[in-house]
Amino acid sequence: MNKIPRFVQLTASCATLVFLLIGCGERPQTARPPAHAQAPYKGTSSHFVAPGWEQGNKASWESQLRSRMQNTQNEYSKVH
Amino acid sequence: MLLTKKTTDRVAQHAASSSFIAGLQRGLSNALPTLDRRHFLRRSGLGLGAGLAASQLTLVQKAAASTSAKAGMGTSQVHVRRTVCTHCSVGCAVDAVVENGVWVRQEAVFDSPINLGAHCAKGAALREHGHGEFRLRYPMKLVDGKYQRISWDTALSEITEKLKALREASGPDSVYWIGSSKHNNEQAYLLRKFVSFWGSNNCDHQARICHSTTVAGVANTWGYGAMTNSYNDMQNSKAALFIGSNAAEAHPVSMLHMLHAKETGCKMIVVDPRFTRTAAKADEYVRIRSGSDIPFLFGLLYHIFKNGWEDKKYINDRVYGMEQIRAEVLAKWTPDKVEEACGVPEDQVFKVASILNAHRPGTVVWCMGQTQHTIGNAIVRASCILQLALGNVGKSGGGTNIFRGHDNVQGATDVGPNPDSLPGYYGLAEGSWKHFANAWGVDFDWIKGRFATPEMMSKPGITVSRWIDGVLEDAEQIDQNSNLRGVFFWGHSPNSQTRGLEMKRAMDKLDLLVVVDPYPSATAAMAAMPGRAEDLNPNRAVYLLPAATQFETSGSCTASNRSLQWREKVIEPLWESRSDHMIMHQFAEKLGFANELSKNYKMQSVKGMQEPVPDDILREINRCVWTIGYTGHSPERLQAHMRNMDRFDVKTLKSKGGIDAVTGYDLGGDYFGLPWPCYGTPEFKHPGTPNLYDTSKHVMDGGGNFRANFGVEREGKSLLAEDGSHSAGAEITTGYPELSAKLLQDLGWWGELTDAEKVAAEGKNWKTDSSGGLIRVFMKNHGCYPFGNAKARAVVWNFPDPIPQHREPLYGNRADLQVKYPTHEDKKNFWRLPTLYLSVQQKNIADKIHEKFPLVMTSGRLVEYEGGGEETRSNPWLAELQQEMFIEINPKVAAEKGIRNGERAWVSTPTGARLNVQALVTERVGPDTVFMPFHFSGRWQGADMLEHYPKGAAPIVRGEAINTGTTYGYDSVTMMQETKTTVCNVEKA
């Protein structure tokens, strides 16, 4: 009886195992915004934009949001 | 509590299963539950959002001419109008963003020191007022049981003709004017003036059935009948006792300050028959029997006196009659009696008393849980006495923080249509009338001539709580010439009043019913619904007039903490609605006294018609309402405050300084909204009073002391404050009486008046000196308080129970206690009407009402709705959250009655009313009590009233009104209705 060489057997089961494990593993979620989507820091062209930051400037937008958060959601920043 | 959303059972189910299954269940239930209800609200086009709303509006708003489909996208110029939420007394500021005349966005005002941008469900849904889909759109008249559209001209002419005929036949007192706590100050004041010129004192408003007992009880204790401190000041409290207040639902934004205080160490105690959402946040919850507040409060005092925890120096210096209270409490309210009467065991009462002792200053908060009882005036005074014993009044962090209800119920009480006073609580004596005749620029004798007789001028009118008896009572029993034959519902919900079955009869008997309201539908449907044939007056005429909301006009409103805020007009009046002051002016024109009414006001054009300028009405108020210091609130000052909210400290409300860019006004030293009293003229620049009776501050910095309003001596004891007890920096360091020209002369300070002031002030006192000179000299030059410096009264000898007495309600489920603590004797003539107490109570005991109706029925608020609820139930964003009228039943009772959660139940009451409601089985209520919210109307004893509504103006959600079934019973001082303790039975439907 022809025996399948041991190393072939081993390789095959290893490969199967790896394959199976890949199936169980976690894929990192890499879904990116569609190419045409605009980042929020770009602002909008409407008159609704809050004053005090420069549209299109990412750092300005980030700092606007941070300071707005302290002003709007943290009463400890106003009361001690 | 939200039937449509969840119950304990569903939560338990979720907890038991895996998160995946739970998520699955929730996902499915979320997708399905309310969709079948959508058929009546096909807002499918609402996908277009504001675009749709805008196009709807433009159909009627020809003036706006907003043809752009892009309205609401911010592509054209937008305007930000600063206004104030109209749904409760907290006074949350709102920035309304308007584009092309349409209210397209709503932004929070983070700079507001009062709400810091926060809102409850109602405030966050405010912009819906810009849609107004379910509003009354044009005047209507009831013809053969259906409402028909008529023109404004026809409506005004026909109503005026009928008014004149009633006046001719039965005198001016045959018409009753129910004003509104949702009018702004200017409108409320103008309505009192209007009714005076009509020639009657028969006018009243929501405050009667809201906090009238507070106003009377508290004012008689220490001076002014208002919240002593502020929502903000609760951040300084070390303890807070909520008794009869469910702030988490009724005043949610107050909880921002409360929970902040709790985080910094304040102990929060909630006393209520119901485990409310406020109780859920408390350190200690105490369940009492409904209406047993006095036994509980005096139970606390028992431990306080017993352990010597009272503030002895404070009591000696500033309180009259505490020793009598002490003797009564120690003798009568021993722990066994307390437990018997209110159901709270000694150790818990002691625990609460110890918390109050150890954590000072502490505040006491109450609302309608205390006020709406036959003994409301006594209950609120018991709360005041507790605070006086602890030395907590007149201190930051202390006080009695009495949360008012409607957005301007405080202001409407202060300057609006009250049957027993003129604006500013000036009585009805001839001197007051002359003071106002002078301010109004009309002849006193002309006003006198408008009344039926001169005596009627000084006789307090019927209260709103009793107008139905003014119609139904035998004419001989009423202390006026005629029954009431005409009623104006000018911004008032009928379902907020007790005895609904009798109200329906009264409505049918009237000759004239006029409803002026943006949402007049509850009254409209009730009037149109067929009643008993024998009650119907064949000549009855019913009219509906569409009023504008507060977002469609400008004006000031007074928050619960006495701060005034100015609302800018957001949008033009929707549909055919007109502002209330325009309607008043137009009626005055037809009745022939428009020149007198609007004499002092410039007129402005709105939608092509003339109306008085609100700013001018406020200026007139400034010139005459000296008693409570509404004189410093010029529109310019209020508007400057609204523009510079960020300049005010959140904890103290005090301005850190700053100049208003528009007017150059210096804000320095002002307290936000100039909380009244803001004495003297606007130029005098009194900063307002953040905490009343606070002796730690100078009078020119908002300090003060208790009022000398009850004489200077009683039974040989001085009523004035003891030596050394006075506001900081006062030159008079003893107690002193109220300021008059004579006092100023006696003190040798008369020479400090200018010559012009001397002329105006001669023979006058601080309340009638139109120059403000007396106040100027007394306060600014000498640091003294215009209303004197006296002691607070723990014993109010002019009330039926000088020492607050516990008395059981007329309808109760404890006959044994009713015998022990009986109610008052009947009164023959009380606010023009016979008023029954003991005879009703004894009959109920004899009839064994407690066996037929074994459950205490009480009522309260839901966060999503306000008042009678027609306005908020017409707002889809709110209505979706509370779609069913319900009754909370304890599981034990539910099991006995065989009622399951979510099933229908019949609630029957001693009046014969039967209400069909959904059962919510919950341990929120104890086994002896059931609870129902009071915001519903539109279903009547099981039947939908939809067909009786004016077409298109029915609210989205309709339900049984609890007050269809509530019973008789009125406070012995103010005629407050008893709603919080009555009885019912519940059966499975």
Add this chain to the structure above:
Amino acid sequence: MARMKFVCDTERCIECNSCVTACKNEHEVPWGVNRRRVVTLNDGVPGEHSISVACMHCSDAPCMAVCPVNCFYRTDEGVVLHDKDVCIGCGYCSYACPFGAPQFPSQGTFGVRGKMDKCTFCAGGPEDNGSEAEFEKYGRNRLAEGKLPLCAEMCSTKALLAGDGDVVADIFRTRVVNRGKGAEVWGWGTAYASRQAGQPNVATEPKGEKP
């Protein structure tokens, strides 16, 4: 860039539903669609707590993992959004979501029948910021206006916090220090990967004296 987070402080939430109506108001969300809701545990008995729930904008979003058409995406700020033009309305995401966030209105989703709708963290969708097309499908885009989600900005007791996760943690830390007890806040563990759900991890644990 910071990651946007929601956290609801259950010690503060009083179930007033302002977050729910603020959302309806801002985005004109139709009747029957609830991007946000308030859930109460132990309703009516001691221990009652309420939490405001919407899409939690998960770091490892189950909806994204299971969506057969890959309509979901995550922005640089960590906001999980979806493209309604791609969505087929299959509802699979609602099975996966532990919070019941995805909504399936019967009468068109903001103009497009049968599409899933959910909280966008007030960040709109793939259309141009603040455009009419974006508004019709997803509502307002407050982030692009330099604002934060209106539900949190209008919260009656500032229980609901929304914004940069680091600032959320800062604000929350102050409260914990004042209360003198740990974070009994719901969602904390999920959002901040603490050792034990409901307890702050070492990095966010309060340090030092009361401010």
